[in-house]
């Protein structure tokens with residue numbers, strides 16, 4: 001039996017219709033385009049309306065990925081959705097998507113909660129299922145409706161986040177030059193307080209709001225997003241120079257700049273979507289992937305490095321051949 005690899009064969013995304021600029025926010029809270037732009041690189045973000053639920057956005061992104069792969073709903077045998085803003089406590093967004101899209105052959109469907117690292121966590125789980133021959137083809141979605149948990153009394157956090165969904169279809173391949181080479185997941189719950197939701201279904205019977213100690217989070221994000229890439233490269237006899245495209249979690253332009261600088265990696269080869277998406281948490285990496293993919297950025301065989309960091313703390317990295 002040849003060794004199976006897990007290849008991303010298509011991408012899709014959905015951004016809500018409403019686009020809110022920094023100037024729009026400055027009409028509502030005490031902030032300015034200048035403050036937000038210079039500290040974060042963010043110019044605007046999308047917010048979903050009541051019809052653009054988490055499941056709706058996830059479904060749209062997944063439909064676009066299926067369409068690009070020329071596949072139909074019956075071709076999928078696993079659904080993983082990374083999110084911290086599901087529509088309901090249960091069932092999972094993955095199961096609601098399954099119903100919505102008629103993914104009748106999917107025997108496994110569940111949500112992953114690893115905040116902004118959720119997409120790479122999901123990739124690692126699907127890769128293991130494919131490499132052990134348990135499934136052939138999966139849809140992985142990163143989706144968030146962060147506008148539903150923003151605290152409009154806290155200007156240091158509410159300006160940073162946006163809504164959206166990104167999806168990929170991942171398929172088993174026996175091509176040794178395609179797919180996930182390696183991925184690694186990490187967590188440190190001791191630092192949970194630095195970035196957390198203030199509510200939860202069992203604790204407060206509310207969803208709560210985002211709470212963050214920005215400076216501390218910034219420091220840890222840069223350290224872990226750099227630190228997760230190098231060991232993956234070393235273990236696979238690769239160097240930073242071998243990376244064709246770096247796809248970092250899109251939290252903040254200054255974090256992305258610091259990560260690329262410390263990795264000694266060129267900004268021109270770093271995918272950047274934070275300016276118009278803001279931080280979409282678990283959706284940020286698949287949204288960036290779809291944006292670049294639809295622009296024709298990646299060539300077959302390109303080495304992609306994904307690097308994510310989020311609440312928990314969680315962080316994760318992956319190397320894959322396009």
Ligand SMILES: CC(C)(COP(=O)(O)OP(=O)(O)OC[C@H]1O[C@@H](n2cnc3c(N)ncnc32)[C@H](O)[C@@H]1OP(=O)(O)O)[C@@H](O)C(=O)NCCC(=O)NCCS
Nearest residue numbers: 031032035039116155156159214215217218251252309310
């Ligand atoms: C949030 C962040 C942009 C704040 O930048 P900072 O340089 O650390 O700024 P500070 O928190 O020190 O705040 C500086 C001042 O700006 C003010 N301020 C905060 N938010 C503001 C806003 N939206 N508009 C205007 N002023 C604001 C503060 O009140 C403070 O004022 P003061 O000095 O009078 O008290 C920065 O810490 C950051 O990017 N952190 C990482 C956040 C992140 O990406 N997290 C997700 C990772 S998954």
